[in-house]
Amino acid sequence: MGAHLPDYYFRVRENGALVFRVDTENRQRRIEMDQIAMVNIRNGEIKPHGDRTLGDDDVAAIQNWMAERQSVLADRTIDDILRTVDHLNLTTQWAQSKASDDQLDAVTDSLLLAMHDLRSVLVRRKADRLMKDDTA
Incomplete structure (x- = not known):
């Protein structure tokens, strides 16, 4: 020390x-x-x-x-x-x-839902920022 x-x-x-x-x-x-x-x-x-x-x-x-x-x-x-x-x-x-077909079957639905959720949040937040910039 x-x-x-x-x-x-x-x-x-x-x-x-x-x-x-x-x-x-x-x-x-x-x-x-x-x-x-x-x-x-x-x-x-x-x-x-x-x-x-x-x-x-x-x-x-x-x-x-x-x-x-x-x-x-x-x-x-x-x-x-x-x-x-x-x-x-x-x-x-x-x-x-x-990836094999079995590997894709194991992860596809989880990935698609997570990416859809993320995309929805990102698009909404970007739209909010753009609207805020337009009003400023």
Whole structure:
């Protein structure tokens, strides 16, 4: 590990994180992590752990982490969508050149329904954006 550890550690959970204060300044020179809060990234809620009171530095560090985390998650979402486009292209190539009739029978209905649903949503959302641009 590096010579200097961060002051806070965020244990990521599905909807946010548990926040720990990191302490290395103790007699045993051990790393101690003391839970100070729980964060919900979806609604922005910061709940102090137990009967703790969070200081301004704590809140600022948590809010900074939340902003960075939301940016990372947004970037990952776009990356996942672009990977989906790649997978759709690979699936098209597979269906055209390698798939057996039995394999196609196993996936065709599911793929067609999912693609129809996606197409409907994309067309509706694009029409909404175009209508909004026309009124602006």
